[in-house]
Amino acid sequence: MPWRSTSTGAPDTARWLLRGRDGRLTAYARAEGGLLRWTETTPGGPDWSGPDFFEAPGLTYLTLAQGSDGYVHFLGRRERRDVPGEEPGKTVVDIVHSIQYQSGRPLMDWRSVGNPHTKRLDRAPSLGAPAAAVDAAGTVHVFVRDAVGSVRMRREGKGGKWEGWQDFKVRDTLDGIAALATSTGRVEVLAPGGKATLRWAQEKQGGELRRADDVPAAPVPGSGTVLETAPDRLTYYAADALGDGVLAHRPESGAAAVPLGGAPGPGPTAAVRTTVDGHDCTVLAHRTSGGRPGLAAFPTEDEGAGLWWAETGEPCLGAPALAIDARGRVVMAAIGLDGTLRLARQKAEPGLALEAWTRV
Numbered sequence: 001m002p003w004r005s006t007s008t009g010a011p012d013t014a015r016w017l018l019r020g021r022d023g024r025l026t027a028y029a030r031a032e033g034g035l036l037r038w039t040e041t042t043p044g045g046p047d048w049s050g051p052d053f054f055e056a057p058g059l060t061y062l063t064l065a066q067g068s069d070g071y072v073h074f075l076g077r078r079e080r081r082d083v084p085g086e087e088p089g090k091t092v093v094d095i096v097h098s099i100q101y102q103s104g105r106p107l108m109d110w111r112s113v114g115n116p117h118t119k120r121l122d123r124a125p126s127l128g129a130p131a132a133a134v135d136a137a138g139t140v141h142v143f144v145r146d147a148v149g150s151v152r153m154r155r156e157g158k159g160g161k162w163e164g165w166q167d168f169k170v171r172d173t174l175d176g177i178a179a180l181a182t183s184t185g186r187v188e189v190l191a192p193g194g195k196a197t198l199r200w201a202q203e204k205q206g207g208e209l210r211r212a213d214d215v216p217a218a219p220v221p222g223s224g225t226v227l228e229t230a231p232d233r234l235t236y237y238a239a240d241a242l243g244d245g246v247l248a249h250r251p252e253s254g255a256a257a258v259p260l261g262g263a264p265g266p267g268p269t270a271a272v273r274t275t276v277d278g279h280d281c282t283v284l285a286h287r288t289s290g291g292r293p294g295l296a297a298f299p300t301e302d303e304g305a306g307l308w309w310a311e312t313g314e315p316c317l318g319a320p321a322l323a324i325d326a327r328g329r330v331v332m333a334a335i336g337l338d339g340t341l342r343l344a345r346q347k348a349e350p351g352l353a354l355e356a357w358t359r360v
Helices: 121-126
Strands: 018-021 025-031 035-041 048-055 059-066 074-080 091-100 111-114 130-134 140-145 149-153 178-181 186-191 199-200 210-213 227-232 233-239 246-249 259-260 272-276 279-287 291-299 316-324 330-337 341-345
Touching: 018 316, 025 059, 025 330, 035 059, 035 279, 059 130, 074 130, 074 140, 074 259, 111 130, 130 178, 130 186, 140 178, 140 186, 149 186, 178 233, 186 210, 186 233, 227 272, 233 279, 272 316, 279 316, 291 330
Parallel strands: none
Antiparallel strands: 018 025, 025 035, 035 048, 059 074, 074 091, 091 111, 130 140, 140 149, 178 186, 186 199, 199 210, 227 233, 233 246, 246 259, 272 279, 279 291, 316 330, 330 341
16 A cells, blocks of 8 residues: 555654565554555665555554564554444553564554453553564564553464463553563563563463563663573663663673663664674664664673764654664664655675665
8 A cells, every 4th residue: 555644653662674584674663544664675675665554543652573484463552532332532542463474465454452451441541552572483472561550461372362461460660561582482571660670581482471580770661672692591771761871681690780871862772683794793773862873783792892882874753773684784774854764784894884874
């Protein structure tokens, strides 16, 4: 469907640039009345198609998760008024889900995952922003902060039927839940709080999520992301609520969070791993307090080696995104203030220099 007169919003997460099974990158952005999608015409570019517009009325937040099968899952928070069967003027809030099975193909119909506040309907409008993870079996796990600050989970069961909502029975968590499945299929989820980041983890794929040791860092709500930095081991990156830039923490290490500097503005951190000059490196990006994309790289799990943040490109809406293209190059994407997609690819030379930004 061609793009209609819609306004592009700031990305809600930093995971909005994904590579499909065919090697093509796709960028997604929430827009008025739905979402926009740009797709590489060939793996590695440089040409793109789009933006294509897909209707999804009422979305106030959109997050994406991708399974090992390449399927892209869309989880949105939806608000509607004057819903048939509800009292006039009432705002109805629920979580909705859709899937894209292949790069460039249409999205499936949006289906409601519901709202955990089925008995206390007065609490339903206070539902937070969703997060999602897809394990190696393709099972979708949806997490959301409820009206009292607990974390609720609902996952897709066999045959596509959703299981009931589970209550993790905590209080006072904040928006900005981060979730990811490791290469072994285990799911971990982290929820920011006022003094620490709460964490739950599976012992094995398909198991129950159990409370694990907290991350001893109070992040800025909505700034956190997780990245698998070694087999079955995750590192959590988030902006420090006390203003000390980006923090890194490996929950299993038992060590304190490591300050990485930078000047992050509001919004999440993007993170990918890649090989730079033969070395395994982690690349981070965020929207700086000055409004421009900021980029840094360092040897994976060796934060003590030091890193330097560099601002690049023009001011952007929301968080930039990072991905590795079909040729193994780092690609940084941002939504310009005019709502267009901007891209910068890694140069074919030593180091992590980026080519000039292009507008799609």
